[in-house]
Amino acid sequence: xxxxxxxxxxxxxxxxxxxxxxxxxxxxxxxxxxxxxxxxxxxxxxxxxxxxxxxxxxxxxxxxxxxxxxxxxxxxxxxxxxxxxxxxxxxxxxxxxxxxxxxxxxxxxxxxxxxxxxxxxxxxxxxxxxxxxxxxxxxxxxxxxxxxxxxxxxxxxxxxxxxxxxxxxxxxxxxxxxxxxxxxxxxxxxxxxxxxxxxxxxxxxxxxxxxxxxxxxxxxxxxxxxxxxxxxxxxxxxxxxxxxxxxxxxxxxxxxxxxxxxxxxxxxxxxxxxxxxxxxxxxxxxxxxxxxxxxxxxxxxxxxxxxxxxxxxxxxxxxxxxxxxxxxxxxxxxxxxxxxxxxxxxxx
Amino acid sequence: xxxxxxxxxxxxxxxxxxxxxxxxxxxxxxxxxxxxxxxxxxxxxxxxxxxxxxxxxxxxxxxxxxxxxxxxxxxxxxxxxxxxxxxxxxxxxxxxxxxxxxxxxxxxxxxxxxxxxxxxxxxxxxxxxxxxxxxxxxxxxxxxxxxxxxxxxxxxxxxxxxxxxxxxxxxxxxxxxxxxxxxxxxxxxxxxxxxxxxxxxxxxxxxxxxxxxxxxxxxxxxxxxxxxxxxxxxxxxxxxxxxxxxxxxxxxxxxxxxxxxxxxxxxxxxxxxxxxxxxxxxxxxxxxxxxxxxxxxxxxxxxxxxxxxxxxxxxxxxxxxxxxx
Amino acid sequence: xxxxxxxxxxxxxxxxxxxxxxxxxxxxxxxxxxxxxxxxxxxxxxxxxxxxxxxxxxxxxxxxxxxxxxxxxxxxxxxxxxxxxxxxxxxxxxxxxxxxxxxxxxxxxxxxxxxxxxxxxxxxxxxxxxxxxxxxxxxxxxxxxxxxxxxxxx
Numbered sequence: 001x002x003x004x005x006x007x008x009x010x011x012x013x014x015x016x017x018x019x020x021x022x023x024x025x026x027x028x029x030x031x032x033x034x035x036x037x038x039x040x041x042x043x044x045x046x047x048x049x050x051x052x053x054x055x056x057x058x059x060x061x062x063x064x065x066x067x068x069x070x071x072x073x074x075x076x077x078x079x080x081x082x083x084x085x086x087x088x089x090x091x092x093x094x095x096x097x098x099x100x101x102x103x104x105x106x107x108x109x110x111x112x113x114x115x116x117x118x119x120x121x122x123x124x125x126x127x128x129x130x131x132x133x134x135x136x137x138x139x140x141x142x143x144x145x146x147x148x149x150x151x152x153x154x155x156x157x158x159x160x161x162x163x164x165x166x167x168x169x170x171x172x173x174x175x176x177x178x179x180x181x182x183x184x185x186x187x188x189x190x191x192x193x194x195x196x197x198x199x200x201x202x203x204x205x206x207x208x209x210x211x212x213x214x215x216x217x218x219x220x221x222x223x224x225x226x227x228x229x230x231x232x233x234x235x236x237x238x239x240x241x242x243x244x245x246x247x248x249x250x251x252x253x254x255x256x257x258x259x260x261x262x263x264x265x266x267x268x269x270x271x272x273x274x275x276x277x278x279x280x281x282x283x284x285x286x287x288x289x290x291x292x293x294x295x296x297x298x299x300x301x302x303x304x305x306x307x308x309x310x311x312x313x314x315x316x317x318x319x320x321x322x323x324x325x326x327x328x329x330x331x332x333x334x335x336x337x338x339x340x341x342x343x344x345x346x347x348x
Numbered sequence: 349x350x351x352x353x354x355x356x357x358x359x360x361x362x363x364x365x366x367x368x369x370x371x372x373x374x375x376x377x378x379x380x381x382x383x384x385x386x387x388x389x390x391x392x393x394x395x396x397x398x399x400x401x402x403x404x405x406x407x408x409x410x411x412x413x414x415x416x417x418x419x420x421x422x423x424x425x426x427x428x429x430x431x432x433x434x435x436x437x438x439x440x441x442x443x444x445x446x447x448x449x450x451x452x453x454x455x456x457x458x459x460x461x462x463x464x465x466x467x468x469x470x471x472x473x474x475x476x477x478x479x480x481x482x483x484x485x486x487x488x489x490x491x492x493x494x495x496x497x498x499x500x501x502x503x504x505x506x507x508x509x510x511x512x513x514x515x516x517x518x519x520x521x522x523x524x525x526x527x528x529x530x531x532x533x534x535x536x537x538x539x540x541x542x543x544x545x546x547x548x549x550x551x552x553x554x555x556x557x558x559x560x561x562x563x564x565x566x567x568x569x570x571x572x573x574x575x576x577x578x579x580x581x582x583x584x585x586x587x588x589x590x591x592x593x594x595x596x597x598x599x600x601x602x603x604x605x606x607x608x609x610x611x612x613x614x615x616x617x618x619x620x621x622x623x624x625x626x627x628x629x630x631x632x633x634x635x636x637x638x639x640x641x642x643x644x645x646x647x648x649x650x651x652x653x654x655x656x657x658x659x660x661x662x663x664x665x666x667x668x669x670x671x672x673x
Numbered sequence: 674x675x676x677x678x679x680x681x682x683x684x685x686x687x688x689x690x691x692x693x694x695x696x697x698x699x700x701x702x703x704x705x706x707x708x709x710x711x712x713x714x715x716x717x718x719x720x721x722x723x724x725x726x727x728x729x730x731x732x733x734x735x736x737x738x739x740x741x742x743x744x745x746x747x748x749x750x751x752x753x754x755x756x757x758x759x760x761x762x763x764x765x766x767x768x769x770x771x772x773x774x775x776x777x778x779x780x781x782x783x784x785x786x787x788x789x790x791x792x793x794x795x796x797x798x799x800x801x802x803x804x805x806x807x808x809x810x811x812x813x814x815x816x817x818x819x820x821x822x823x824x825x826x827x
Contacts, residue, residue: 030462031557046470051621052559062590107647132470135380196561208472210379239386239411243563245621259588261824263742268824273589278562279579329567329619330406331378331385446768540779546779548819585734593822597734604733607772608715629776636775641768656772661755661765666771668788 001167002177002184003160003191012183013037019179020124021087023057025050034089045091045159048130048137049321053251054089054096058119059103061248062272065115069266080268082118088176090126090157094150095139095319097127101152101249102319105312106254124172127153128164129202136322138211138335144319146329147202160194211335216305216316218342223306227298232340237294239330244275246324246333247300252317255281276300301337349478350398352453355519356425359451360395369423369449371415373408374398381473382461386411400425402459402476402483405501407615409434410569412443422448425519427455430642431512432611432647433569440609441648442572452515454523457496457504459483464499467492496629503614503627513609513648532612533635555595557622560588564616564626570606570646577601603629608637608654611647640666691745691811693720695804696731700758701793702750706799715799717808720748727751727762728789733773736787740820746786746811748803753791763791782819785810 011272016022026035027042031051037043043137060083067078077340079302091267100120107116125308130137130146139146149156154173165187169176177184219226247253261267274281276299282289290296308317318334325333360372376387377399384403388411389395405578407430415422426434431452437443464473464485471487476499483499485492497505508529511522534639535567562578578586578598585601586596603610603626616626617641637644641655697703703724713720725731728751739747749770757763778784788807792800811823813816 010543028553028557029625033557051623060590062588135472238388238415241563241566244559244561245563245568245619245620248559248561248623257588261587261589262584263825270589272590273560275561280581283581327619327621329563329615331383352764543782544778544783546781549777551780585694589824591822591824593737593820596780596820597737597741600737601733602775604773629779632779633772636772640771656765656768659761659768661764663754663764663767664771665767665789667774668791 001165001187003163003165003187004184005163008183013182015180017031021085023087023089025091045128046132048132048134049323050092052249053099053321053323054092055099055103055251057087057089058100058116059254062270063115064268064270066269067266076137076230082115082306084122086122088124088126091128092125094146095146096251096323097125097153098144098319099149100125101255102252102315102317105315108215124154124176125152126155126157129158129198131198131202133205133209134322135210136325137320138214138322140206140212141214141216142316142320146206146321147199158195158198160191165191165195173343178187214335214338215342216338219305219338223310223325226306227302227339233294233297233298236332236337237256237297240277240293240297240332241329242277242293243329244277245327245329247275247277248273249323249327251319251321264297273344294324302332304334305338349403350543351519352520353398356400357395358400359517359519360389360398361392361624363423363449364392364395369421370419371422373411373415373422373424375400375406377401381475387640388415400453402478403461405618407433407569407613409437410572412437412448413572416443416447417515420447423451424448425451425453426512426515427453428507428509428511428513428560429613431514432509433613435647435650436570436609436611438571439654440572450515452512452518452526454511454520455524456510457507457526459499459501460501467494467498501614503617508532508612532631536632536635539628551596552592554624555599558595558599558624559622560590560598561621563619563621565602567619568606570609570611570615586665599626599629603633606630607633608656609646610634640664689812689816690719691808692743692763693748693804693807693811694739694744695720695722695748695750696725696728696735697722698728698751699724699726699820701752701756701767702800704794705796705800707793709800712797715803716804720804727757727759728766729762736773736777737820740782740817741822742825745817746807748807749789750792750803753793756793783814785814786817
């Protein structure tokens, strides 16, 4: 473990960005997003949650696979490589770190999604513990500890007042720290104390959060029984606008659509994010298997809370980042659904 | 506010008991201070959960399209901007006036949770109290007094119709018009004053953040097509790729499709998760209509034809040197 | 992120041949183009004419797609107000495109790149003038980069 003074951060960004693409939470207008750092950008590491998640780094919103063109009535095809350089991303919160693992479950199982793997291999992830969790955070419900060093982060970091403590957790992380070691200093006894203090401080705040009491194990019933609770699904879907805000902000939503771009004598095949909320989701020649918004909304939450854990050793496809809770235009959110499915009566 | 809540509950309960309406559309409180959301009620005993507070921002009138296919008569609570969109839906023949009972609520503007969070950065807000003209933001550790302008939605600060323009019953006294309603084209003028390249870069920077969630379209009370052209696979309009051209295409087509029908409720900008000021597109069109074809605010009544479905022989235009024939 | 300004492009790139897409009403401007041709009036070959049944058939999608897919300038030409084959079509064009020309200008497309004009079947001369004018204006501005879809050309 080493530490770096906050005043030295600009130097560190400069140094890292000579070798890597550096992604940091950057503030633009009213939003905070992981964007490519350039000198002069406004980095904000104090706000816990970025507007969109960090998944676009490994799963871009649009990604071209294939280019094709017609040459003298012969079709020529050209595979396109995954675009991007080696990158470092700093400030990923423990919930978002976990989301990478959940995406891995999907994209890295056989047959491996090579585009995803390339994006994944190129990245060095540096987590940052959540000094100030927000009201809508509920990561502890998914066994995520916002104060600790999360599994899957190459380096774990903590904010201890005037400096950050960095702890390498992988070869990649060690290498990154070695290459920037002149900016770091060794830690002493007092820093260790500060770190422990920060951890317990976070713990204390987490316990005070309004959604701290969510317990997914309380969701009772078989898959079919939950599926059949139409009264609940109807109640929520009534006001659902069918926009894709929840899916596109979600760090774990991973559905995509394959589309063609048609040029004159040429074209491209690309994939782009898709949302189960939209009417053309899984549209097939015969029509759509889910014809009502109730079915589509049910699909989203059944996937997150029932199907995914069934297929992936009990891991839910939600990390409690709270983005959908914060941004749903009509306040349908996974917390309300979990509570309702768990039979709590204080809601609705 | 508490008084209006009481009235809402009483009115809703009575209407359901008397079977005057089959369903009530109102707002309800969730677990968090900022969480007031739309709720649809059919049982009289459930009306006790209805509320009216500083966060009842959701416009309920668009839900009528769907709900009226299931129910004969619906009671709905509407603010000023909701009432103009209601008129617009009537004008577009999406709903029938006789099927709806309107309970109007004059509105002094809603509070933007994002602005509150910014002022109370990393403080857990517990409550917001309204006094005469000011507000107190209350958290565990501190209280801050702020003015309405500091925490209300921008769109509410420049609101042009705080009082419902159509209703069957008004639940409180009318409120004064906003002092700043004359400022609503200020930002537009600033953008117009830029050079073409500056303007393009401004919008490019904004549209770049678009994630194509379609929330702006789906919340819009004027976007009431049965099947949106962007959902129509056969129309080849929905370029789903995230490219500069497609982003701009989507936003311009969206804004133009509601030209002359947009009631300037600003919901598109409110719900945008990427914080794109989409209302600046719609408001530009409103400004142009006002300047070229005379003052027109959509939704002020349900009969005047919208500027783009009508014309005058002596119209001028903006593109020819002479200004038209 | 900022866009290269288009100044001096003309000098740097002598080869620049603006591509203009002209949506022409079947009943007037399209015939006007014919007349310009038969009268041996000169107007450049890089104007691509798309025949439409009425100028009000054109909507904002057409214009934006043209800019996305390679157009440096767009013209919409219809009958003079009062002369519409369908009585009122071009009155609607006038209102719509008053707003749309302003809107495209508002998001940064130069006003010179997008024009609406009235050209009757008898105005072969005017057709040639309008096309030559926009060509000259667009030539001065240089190639259009705004709204352009990088995928339109291989």
